[in-house]
Every structure is written in structure tokens, then in C-alpha cells.
Amino acid sequence: MKMLPSVVVPGHPDFEELNRIRDGIFAIAGGNTEIQDAFPQAVRDAIDFVLDPIRTGRTEIRELDNVEKTFVGLKIEHYVRDILGAPKGIRDLVIGSRDVDIKNTLDNSWMIPPETYRDEGPCLVINSKEDESRCWMGVILARESYLNAPNRDGKRGVKSGAVENVLWLVEGAGYPPSVWRAFDMAAFRELRKVQPGTARAAEFFRQNLEKPVPREVVEALLFDQDDPMKRLRKNQGARGVLGPEGIALLSDTFGNGVLQELDRGKLPPRTFMAIAPRNDRERKTLMQIGAIEE
The missing domain is CATH 3.40.600.10 (DNA mismatch repair MutH/Restriction endonuclease, type II)
Structure with a gap:
């Protein structure tokens, strides 16, 4: 109609x-x-x-x-x-x-x-x-x-x-489109079985490079964790796992300036995104802020 x-x-x-x-x-x-x-x-x-x-x-x-x-x-x-x-x-x-x-x-x-x-x-x-x-x-x-x-x-x-x-x-x-359309939900449900939570979070971001990930998706992924956001941190979290692999896990509060500098746009509030450098300039920039390692 x-x-x-x-x-x-x-x-x-x-x-x-x-x-x-x-x-x-x-x-x-x-x-x-x-x-x-x-x-x-x-x-x-x-x-x-x-x-x-x-x-x-x-x-x-x-x-x-x-x-x-x-x-x-x-x-x-x-x-x-x-x-x-x-x-x-x-x-x-x-x-x-x-x-x-x-x-x-x-x-x-x-x-x-x-x-x-x-x-x-x-x-x-x-x-x-x-x-x-x-x-x-x-x-x-x-x-x-x-x-x-x-x-x-x-x-x-x-x-x-x-x-x-x-x-x-x-x-x-x-009205907001479904945040879930961007993700392979069959893979998402399988990942929810992975232990520990840090490994689960790291694998999810490996599978979803360059995709904005709202906090509600992270919380659903890490549904059984007392402190889901802790699983994304550098110390004993996904950032610490992904950084040595050359993958930077950024957020609207830690990385929006860099993302804009790298032509990735600006993340909305309460959103995360994992990126891999596309060239030496990007690699150097991400290393300077400690998002990735050699």
C-alpha cells in the first residue's frame, strides 16, 4: 500500500x-x-x-x-x-x-x-x-x-x-536498519560456543574486518562474560591478540581520528571496527598509536 x-x-x-x-x-x-x-x-x-x-x-x-x-x-x-x-x-x-x-x-x-x-x-x-x-x-x-x-x-x-x-x-x-544484516549469523552463532571469550572476540573481528560493529553485537557475542568489554582490551583481550597479527581494533573513543585520517570514516558512538593496514603509510600510522606491532 x-x-x-x-x-x-x-x-x-x-x-x-x-x-x-x-x-x-x-x-x-x-x-x-x-x-x-x-x-x-x-x-x-x-x-x-x-x-x-x-x-x-x-x-x-x-x-x-x-x-x-x-x-x-x-x-x-x-x-x-x-x-x-x-x-x-x-x-x-x-x-x-x-x-x-x-x-x-x-x-x-x-x-x-x-x-x-x-x-x-x-x-x-x-x-x-x-x-x-x-x-x-x-x-x-x-x-x-x-x-x-x-x-x-x-x-x-x-x-x-x-x-x-x-x-x-x-x-x-x-528508522535504523538492522545491525545484524552486516554479519554472517550462522558463523556468529558458532562463534558464541568458542572459549575463552578473548579468543572468541579476536576471531569475530578477524572475520569481520572493516565492518562497524555496534556494542550490542559485541555484548551478544560475549553473552556469557561478566565484563564483555574487558575481552576487547589490549591486556589479555582481543587487541592484545590481534595487534601482533597486524590487525588494529579501534573504536569511536579510541581511533576515530585515525580512522578518518586513513579514509575509513567516523564510527558512531559505542561502535568498534578492526582494520588491517593497506600500505606502509597506514602500517606506520597504526604502529605509532600502538594499535599494531611489528
Whole structure:
């Protein structure tokens, strides 16, 4: 389903009611900025929760079955309810004096139940497109003219052309792509069996040279270690193992300047990367900071 720009502006028959609901949502959530920040991350977290990459090795929604895709929607709804902190009423949320349904889709139509469309009630609708890492959240009234014919369960989908009658709160916001897509998850799960932890960490970075590695990946790799970050240090850690091999293990706090000097870019916070020098100049630079040895 294509997400269309909203035509709900002053003068539109739904504007006053939907705008009141939107303002009510912003008020209880702490404002527009808070929603723009929290909602995209909630989508990412919900998808990863169901994918469960560490245990299953899956990193993409297409690897889920239909039941699991339903779980993604439910988890997004739960996270949104937590973000808003709104009470549950007859429907999913109470915003001001209105009961509001939450409906989520992973790119199909939102399915509106009879108890909502009978009264042309409001719905908080959510859409996420994993292939684009973009998400939408808005409010719409379940008007007869906006809906398709009922299915066997009596639910009615929103017509593709009626999407323009959604008043958007979040429109096409980017959310973080899965950090796990960059890694061979079968190899990752095998490495989690390796002991001791320092050897495990060193082998992981050998296998993933030049790849930014978020701290959460390191913590998942070293899940059984009391102090996972200790396994990356120079003394009795992966840096001490890799340095003599000519591999530098750098981080955003130890090495961003050098990485930029070596045309590797800048690492985001809480991220690590192992690199091997590509020429004598790089080798000399990494030796000067003690990242590698002769």
C-alpha cells in the first residue's frame, strides 16, 4: 500500500477531530519531537524482537511466517502504547475523551473491525516498510467511503486511495536498519560456543574486518562474560591478540581520528571496527598509536 501525502488540512471534514486527537497524542507523549525520535526506534526494536537474530539467525522480515508478522504488529502496538502512556479504554487507547483503535500493517491495508467502523471511529494507523527502513503513523476516521467491502471476519481494509485522509504524526521517518544484516549469523552463532571469550572476540573481528560493529553485537557475542568489554582490551583481550597479527581494533573513543585520517570514516558512538593496514603509510600510522606491532 502506498503512503500518500495527507489532504487533511483546515476545511477537510475530518480535520478538527483528527487534529484534536493528534494534539492530544503530542501532549501525553511530550511533544512532536519526542514522537519523531521514539517511534522509529520502537519499530526497529519490535522487528528485531520477533526476528530474534541471535537465536534464529534471521535478519529480515521476509524470513518470518505470517503468524510471526502478526506478532511484529502486536509488538509495535505495545511499544507505541508505552511511548504514549495513554490508558486503555473500550478500544486500544483513550486520547482525550475518544477511544482510539491502533492498527498496524507491514505494507498491506489496515483492517478495521466492525465495532470501529460502525461508528466511524478514529484509528491510529501504523505502517513500516522494512526494505526502505521507513515508517508512518497517523490518525484516520473509519468512514464508510474510505473502506473496502468486509472480509469473512467482517473487517474492512482502508482503500488505497483513501490513505490521503490520514493525518500524519510521523510521515516516512527513517528508522535504523538492522545491525545484524552486516554479519554472517550462522558463523556468529558458532562463534558464541568458542572459549575463552578473548579468543572468541579476536576471531569475530578477524572475520569481520572493516565492518562497524555496534556494542550490542559485541555484548551478544560475549553473552556469557561478566565484563564483555574487558575481552576487547589490549591486556589479555582481543587487541592484545590481534595487534601482533597486524590487525588494529579501534573504536569511536579510541581511533576515530585515525580512522578518518586513513579514509575509513567516523564510527558512531559505542561502535568498534578492526582494520588491517593497506600500505606502509597506514602500517606506520597504526604502529605509532600502538594499535599494531611489528
